[in-house]
Amino acid sequence: MIEIKNIEKHFGDVHILKDMTYKFEQGKTNLIIGESGSGKTTLLKILVGLYKNDNGSVLFDGIDVNKMKRKERKALRQEIGMLFQGGALYDYMNVEENIMFPLTMFTEKTEEEKLERVNFCLNRVNLDGKNHLMPSELSGGMMKRVSIARAIVMEPKYLLCDEPNSGLDPKTSILIDNLIQEITKEYNITTIVNTHDMNSVMEIGEHIAYINKGEIWWTGSKEDLIKSENKELNDFVFASELFKRIKNV
Amino acid sequence: MLKLLKHLGQYFIMMNKVISKPEKFKVFWKQLLLEIEKVGLNSIGIVLFISFFVGGVVSIQTAINMSNPLLPKYLVGLASRDSLILEFSPTMISLILAGKVGSSIASELGSMRVSEQLDALEIMGVNSASFLILPKIIASIFFFPFLVIMSMGIGMIGAWIGGLSVDLKTVDFLSGLKYEFTPFYVTYSLVKTVVFAFIIASVSSYFGYFTKGGSIAVGKSSTKAVVSSSILILVCNFILTNLLLA
Numbered sequence: 001m002i003e004i005k006n007i008e009k010h011f012g013d014v015h016i017l018k019d020m021t022y023k024f025e026q027g028k029t030n031l032i033i034g035e036s037g038s039g040k041t042t043l044l045k046i047l048v049g050l051y052k053n054d055n056g057s058v059l060f061d062g063i064d065v066n067k068m069k070r071k072e073r074k075a076l077r078q079e080i081g082m083l084f085q086g087g088a089l090y091d092y093m094n095v096e097e098n099i100m101f102p103l104t105m106f107t108e109k110t111e112e113e114k115l116e117r118v119n120f121c122l123n124r125v126n127l128d129g130k131n132h133l134m135p136s137e138l139s140g141g142m143m144k145r146v147s148i149a150r151a152i153v154m155e156p157k158y159l160l161c162d163e164p165n166s167g168l169d170p171k172t173s174i175l176i177d178n179l180i181q182e183i184t185k186e187y188n189i190t191t192i193v194n195t196h197d198m199n200s201v202m203e204i205g206e207h208i209a210y211i212n213k214g215e216i217w218w219t220g221s222k223e224d225l226i227k228s229e230n231k232e233l234n235d236f237v238f239a240s241e242l243f244k245r246i247k248n249v
Numbered sequence: 250m251l252k253l254l255k256h257l258g259q260y261f262i263m264m265n266k267v268i269s270k271p272e273k274f275k276v277f278w279k280q281l282l283l284e285i286e287k288v289g290l291n292s293i294g295i296v297l298f299i300s301f302f303v304g305g306v307v308s309i310q311t312a313i314n315m316s317n318p319l320l321p322k323y324l325v326g327l328a329s330r331d332s333l334i335l336e337f338s339p340t341m342i343s344l345i346l347a348g349k350v351g352s353s354i355a356s357e358l359g360s361m362r363v364s365e366q367l368d369a370l371e372i373m374g375v376n377s378a379s380f381l382i383l384p385k386i387i388a389s390i391f392f393f394p395f396l397v398i399m400s401m402g403i404g405m406i407g408a409w410i411g412g413l414s415v416d417l418k419t420v421d422f423l424s425g426l427k428y429e430f431t432p433f434y435v436t437y438s439l440v441k442t443v444v445f446a447f448i449i450a451s452v453s454s455y456f457g458y459f460t461k462g463g464s465i466a467v468g469k470s471s472t473k474a475v476v477s478s479s480i481l482i483l484v485c486n487f488i489l490t491n492l493l494l495a
Contacts, residue, residue: 082369082372084365084368085365088369104273104276105373106374
């Protein structure tokens with residue numbers, strides 16, 4: 001479980017995150033939704049340690065990250081799998097080397113053991129036999145799946161996804177969403193998905209937090225979301241004609 | 250001034266991260282070999298090509314300017330040798346490498362930054378600065394002196410051929426090459442090269458590593474890397490010449 005308590009973040013004079021408190025539950029797909037510029041990515045970057053929060057605390061299974069020693073923080077980072085918007089695969093490595101990289105860096109596994117684990121992860125994301133393709137030879141959806149494989153290769157306890165569906169067609173988006181949800185259930189991990197894709201919200205939204213102007217305005221499940229009377233949330237979620245119709249059914 | 254201080258501060262913070270024990274020596278060694286190929290081996294062609302022709306031009310120009318019969322013929326070889334060893338090979342080749350290698354380092358790291366590959370490394374717990382920049386610096390420091398030695402050699406061959414084209418006898422050229430040779434000039438040249446190699450690799454890495462924005466920013470970082478490295482090379486050249494030769 002990941003918990004944030006009274007998180008604050010400023011960039012110069014701009015107050016990005018305002019006194020944010022929330023719990024991301026284990027074994028569930030936790031969604032952070034909100035407009036562009038609402039603070040979603042900043043929050044995610046604080047969670048993974050790329051940004052430092054000005055105030056408040058981030059707790060991973062009850063342990064405050066800011067109070068951890070350097071070694072403990074490094075060990076924690078190896079328990080976090082991250083899926084980036086653009087995949088962030090290393091261009092000069094092929095698929096196999098990309099997925100194997102964390103194993104090479106942080107484990108003492110033999111080449112055979114590493115390869116076995118890589119093949120298992122590739123199989124898990126339905127990319128068997130694509131070991132030797134370079135990132136430039138992959139489609140957007142394949143890139144995301146390789147990125148998922150790399151994120152799960154170390155058997156993480158936490159999976160963080162930054163807009164996993166951006167730039168993907170609806171069919172591939174659903175495939176990626178389902179894959180994220182399956183992995184979450186299978187390994188009972190804490191998954192946080194940062195998105196503004198409403199299809200994803202309806203598909204996998206178990207535990208949703210709506211962020212607006214740096215604050216958490218609403219929390220609940222996808223069922224609660226449809227019934228919600230929160231004006232700002234409705235303006236955001238049901239902006240398109242299709243979702244307006246869903247709301248009115 | 251404040252901006253310059255900010256850059257200096259950020260540069261030293263980055264270097265502090267860069268100079269740390271590699272996470273795994275096996276992986277570091279692999280990265281180092283990759284960088285030696287990228288920054289060193291891939292530059293041999295351009296270095297040899299430029300050195301050969303500049304050597305030739307230096308000897309032709311010297312020969313033309315020394316047409317006075319009172320001046321000994323061996324001076325062409327002597328002037329070519331000293332200008333190649335003292336200035337052309339270490340400084341001009343470093344300026345050329347600042348353009349070729351420096352822009353490549355800055356754009357490589359810049360693209361990795363904008364495509365979040367550096368963030369991916371950091372999140373995994375890898376010290377991205379040390380993992381990516383340290384091999385580049387070591388590869389440059391290790392390989393640039395070889396490039397400069399090759400440049401000196403091929404430059405002198407170019408100078409000899411240039412001399413032949415203006416009717417300079419081989420025996421005169423060779424006696425000029427050997428005349429009052431000071432081995433310390435080669436040491437001086439290699440010391441300069443090592444300093445310039447460090448400047449090119451670290452300054453270009455700095456601009457690439459701290460790229461912000463998209464593809465246009467990568468281009469800007471690359472330009473800044475080349476301009477800043479070149480300026481620093483020229484300033485350090487002046488200081489080192491004063492310290493080592495004056």
